[in-house]
Every structure is written in C-alpha cells, then in structure tokens.
Amino acid sequence: MIKVKDQVPPLMVFFLISAAQIGVGVLGFQSVINKYAGHDAWISIIIAGLAFSIIIWIMYKMLQSNETGEIVSVHKITYGKWLGGFLSFLFSMYLLFLSVVVLRTYIEIIQVWMFPHVKVWALLLLLLPLVYYIISGEFRIVVGVCFFGVIYPFFLIFTLFYPLKYSHLTNILPILDHSLTEILQSSALAILSFMGISTLLVFYPFIRESRQSQKFAQIGNLYTILLYVFVCLVSYVYYNQNELENTIWATLGLWKIIEMPFLARFEYVGIATLFFSILPNVALYLWASTRTLHNLFGISHKKTAVFLLVIVYIACVIIAGREFIASINDVSGKIGAMFLFGYIPALFFINFIVRRVKKSAS
Numbered sequence: 001m002i003k004v005k006d007q008v009p010p011l012m013v014f015f016l017i018s019a020a021q022i023g024v025g026v027l028g029f030q031s032v033i034n035k036y037a038g039h040d041a042w043i044s045i046i047i048a049g050l051a052f053s054i055i056i057w058i059m060y061k062m063l064q065s066n067e068t069g070e071i072v073s074v075h076k077i078t079y080g081k082w083l084g085g086f087l088s089f090l091f092s093m094y095l096l097f098l099s100v101v102v103l104r105t106y107i108e109i110i111q112v113w114m115f116p117h118v119k120v121w122a123l124l125l126l127l128l129p130l131v132y133y134i135i136s137g138e139f140r141i142v143v144g145v146c147f148f149g150v151i152y153p154f155f156l157i158f159t160l161f162y163p164l165k166y167s168h169l170t171n172i173l174p175i176l177d178h179s180l181t182e183i184l185q186s187s188a189l190a191i192l193s194f195m196g197i198s199t200l201l202v203f204y205p206f207i208r209e210s211r212q213s214q215k216f217a218q219i220g221n222l223y224t225i226l227l228y229v230f231v232c233l234v235s236y237v238y239y240n241q242n243e244l245e246n247t248i249w250a251t252l253g254l255w256k257i258i259e260m261p262f263l264a265r266f267e268y269v270g271i272a273t274l275f276f277s278i279l280p281n282v283a284l285y286l287w288a289s290t291r292t293l294h295n296l297f298g299i300s301h302k303k304t305a306v307f308l309l310v311i312v313y314i315a316c317v318i319i320a321g322r323e324f325i326a327s328i329n330d331v332s333g334k335i336g337a338m339f340l341f342g343y344i345p346a347l348f349f350i351n352f353i354v355r356r357v358k359k360s361a362s
Contacts, residue, residue, distance in 0.1 A: 002205045008143050010213035016203060017056075017220030019146035019280035020196025022227065024105045027274070029193050029228065030235040030250040037186035038241055039171060040178045042232040044186035049225030051187070052194045053218055055340050059197070060214045062348045063204045065355065071201040072295040078351040085296055092292040094335060095198065096308055099285035100315045101332045103127070106278045107316065108325050113252060113271055121317050128309050130279070135287040136302045139206045142280075142287050149280035153273050157227070159266070160234045163254045167237035191340070192333035193228060196281065197221070198340065202288035286312070 033041040063069045066077060071091055075084035107123055134141050200217065207213045235250045247253055251270070258266040290304045319325060 004208065006138060006140070007206050007208040008140060010207060010209055010216055012143050012147070013207055013213040013216040014220040014223070015147045015150045016143065016284070017197060017200070017217050018223050019149045019277070020199050020284050021194050021221070021224040022150070022277055023196070023281035024102050024109070024274070024278055025193040026228070026231060026277075027109065027251045028249040029190065030232055030239075031244050031247050032192075033186045033189045033232075034241070034244045035186065035189060036182040037178045038182075039173075039236050040176060040183055041186045041190075042172070042229055042236060043176070044183050045190050045193075045228045045232055046225060047183065048187040048190040048194060049221060049228070051341070052197060053221055055344060056197055056200070056214070056217050056221060058345060058348050059200050059204075060211075060217070062344075062351055063201070064211055066351070069205045069210065070295065072292060074201075074347065074351055078347065078354050088292055088296050091198075091201075092289045092296070094339065095202075095285045095289035095292070096311065097335075098195065098198075098332055099282050099289070100312055100319070101328050102278060102281045102285070103312065104316045104319050105325055105329060106275075108322070109249065109252075109271060113249075114268060120320075121313075124313050124316055128313060131283055131286060132305055132309055134279075134283040135290055136305045139203065139287070142203075142283055145283055146280040149276050152276045156270060156273060157230070159258060159270070160231065160251075160254060162258050163234060163238045166257070167234070168240075169237055171238075171240055172233065172236050188337060189333065190228075191337045192329065194221070194224065195332075195336040195340065196284065198336070199284050199288040202291050203284075 030041075033044055037044050062074060066074050072084075072088045075088045075091075078084060079087060103124075104120075107120055110123065111118060111120075134145055197217075204210055231251060235244070235254065238254060239247060239250060244250065252267045255267040255270045256265075260266065263269065286305070286308055290301060290308055293299065293304050293308075294301045319328065
C-alpha cells in the first residue's frame with residue numbers, strides 16, 4: 001500500500017496527463033498527420049483526443065475494480081503469476097522504449113537547429129544524471145517536474161499569434177473536403193502525440209482520493225487536444241500543403257520568423273524552453289518503467305533506475321540518422337495504437353470476466 005504522505009492531490013493528475021502528452025511531438029506533428037487528411041487534419045486531432053478520453057475512462061474503471069490499482073496486479077489477477085508477470089515486463093519495456101524515442105528525437109533537434117557538432121554521448125552525460133535524480137526519489141519530485149513542465153512553457157502559446165499576420169485562411173478551406181476514412185487515417189497518425197496516458201496505469205495508486213481524479217485526467221486530455229488543435233490550425237493557415245509536405249518541424253518554422261530587436265533566433269528560445277516539457281516526458285516514462293519492474297521483481301527502485309538509464313544511454317548513442325529516428329517514432333506510434341486501442345480494452349473485458357468468475361466461485 002502507498003502511504004498517504006507519498007500521495008498527491010487529485011488536481012495533480014491534470015499536470016501529470018498534460019505533461020505526459022505534450023512533448024517533442026508538438027514541434028513536428030503537423031506534417032505527419034497531414035499525410036491523409038491534408039488541411040482537414042486538425043479534425044483528426046479532435047477525433048484522436050476524444051478516443052483517448054474513452055481510453056482514460058476504461059483505464060479508470062479497470063484500475064478502480066482492482067485492489068492495488070496498478071497494472072502489475074491487474075495482469076496477475078487476469079492472467080496469473082507467470083503470464084501476467086511477462087506482460088507487465090513487456091509493458092515496462094514499452095515505456096522504456098518511449099523514453100528513448102522522446103529523448104533521442106529531442107537530441108536530434110538540438111543537433112540540427114542549435115549545435116550541429118555536439119556529441120550525443122556528451123549531451124546524455126549532462127541530461128541523464130538529472131533524470132536519475134528525478135526518478136530515484138519520491139513520486140512527488142516527478143509530479144513537481146510535471147507541474148513545472150506544463151506551467152513554464154505556457155508562454156510559448158502566445159508566440160504563435162505572430163505568424164498569423166502572414167497567414168492565409170483559404171489554406172484550410174473548404175472544411176471537410178476529405179473523406180471520413182482519410183480523417184480517421186490521420187487520427188491514427190496523431191496517436192503518438194497523446195500516448196503519455198499509459199503512465200496512468202502505474203501512478204494511479206499515488207493519487208489521493210484517486211476515484212475523484214478522473215475529471216482532472218479528462219481535463220488534462222482536453223487541454224492537450226485544444227493545444228494541438230491551435231498549433232495545427234496556426235501551422236495550416238501559415239504553410240500551404242506543398243510546404244508542409246517538405247517541412248519536418250513546422251512549429252520551429254513558425255518560431256523562426258519571429259523578429260525581436262534583442263533576439264535574432266527565437267527558435268533557440270523555443271527549443272530550450274521545450275526542454276522543460278521533454279524532461280517530464282522522459283522522467284515519467286522512466287519512473288513508470290522503473291516502478292513496474294520494482295513491483296514485479298522487488299528489486300530496489302534506485303538500482304532499477306540506474307540499470308534502465310544505462311540502457312537508455314546505450315540505445316540513444318546507437319540510434320543515428322534522420323531515417324532511423326523517424327522509423328522508431330513510426331514504430332512507437334504503431335505499438336502505442338495497438339496497446340491503447342487494442343490491448344487495453346481487451347484487458348478490461350477479460351479482467352472483468354475473470355473477476356466475475358472468481359466472485360461467483362467464492
């Protein structure tokens with residue numbers, strides 16, 4: 001059982017969900033989702049976000065129905081000790097993989113836009129000790145980082161009003177010019193931007209009065225939807241479709257045109273500020289992965305954290321090249337879609353049946 005002093009108020013779920021969802025994807029998701037729905041892809045974000053609201057509801061119903069309220073016990077009750085343990089281990093590796101994807105993608109942006117000659121291993125030696133400090137302590141430290149990661153970068157939203165004076169509203173007209181199938185296909189590509197809700201399956205027991213926290217989780221998801229829709233609309237009225245197809249990081253392009261008397265390259269400020277959004281992403285994924293392995297094997301949380309950080313370091317150093325990084329982002333999106341929209345509803349249904357059978361038998 002989690003001690004009350006280690007739990008956080010239900011309100012903090014808003015910051016945990018938002019911080020887990022908003023990360024490196026906000027810099028370049030526009031051109032990704034543009035593939036099928038074109039200028040209507042902003043509608044795909046709304047559809048994807050609403051689908052995630054349903055998944056959040058399913059997660060809460062499943063976690064509330066199980067005694068400890070976390071994924072390891074749900075797997076054990078549903079599938080037994082061995083198969084359930086193996087599935088929990090795979091879930092931990094999935095979270096570890098997401099942390100690698102986010103961290104390596106952010107490092108690539110630093111290399112391309114700010115410091116072309118910086119070494120990946122050198123940056124990791126600066127970043128990973130900070131991540132270890134966050135994830136090896138109490139969960140409250142992780143929550144504090146997530147809170148700061150939502151509040152501090154908020155001012156960047158206002159900078160996106162600047163490109164609007166160069167925008168053309170006709171770029172997003174006519175609305176609903178694409179078929180429902182195309183919009184749904186783009187919604188599937190938007191999933192990568194929302195996948196952080198997976199961590200709810202681990203941090204749920206750390207929420208005080210957790211049953212009352214679902215509304216804050218839903219509000220956090222709604223905030224993410226509105227943010228992504230706003231960024232997407234600004235990008236779509238600024239760029240035309242041909243430009244979007246050849247732009248990898250559309251948000252950085254929007255920042256690049258901002259002119260200030262005392263600052264020539266505002267995108268540097270944007271990239272540096274977004275570090276405070278990337279850090280909660282990486283920390284929350286790694287903390288959840290560490291916590292899952294700790295619950296599964298009983299190994300010290302700090303020792304597990306060190307082991308996982310070594311894996312992250314090696315993986316980030318090995319991964320190189322734009323195509324490789326793009327491919328792991330694509331793979332993580334597909335795995336996330338199968339996990340959240342395939343496995344989680346199936347687990348919810350099977351767990352419900354197993355508990356009913358056991359209750360009838362007793």
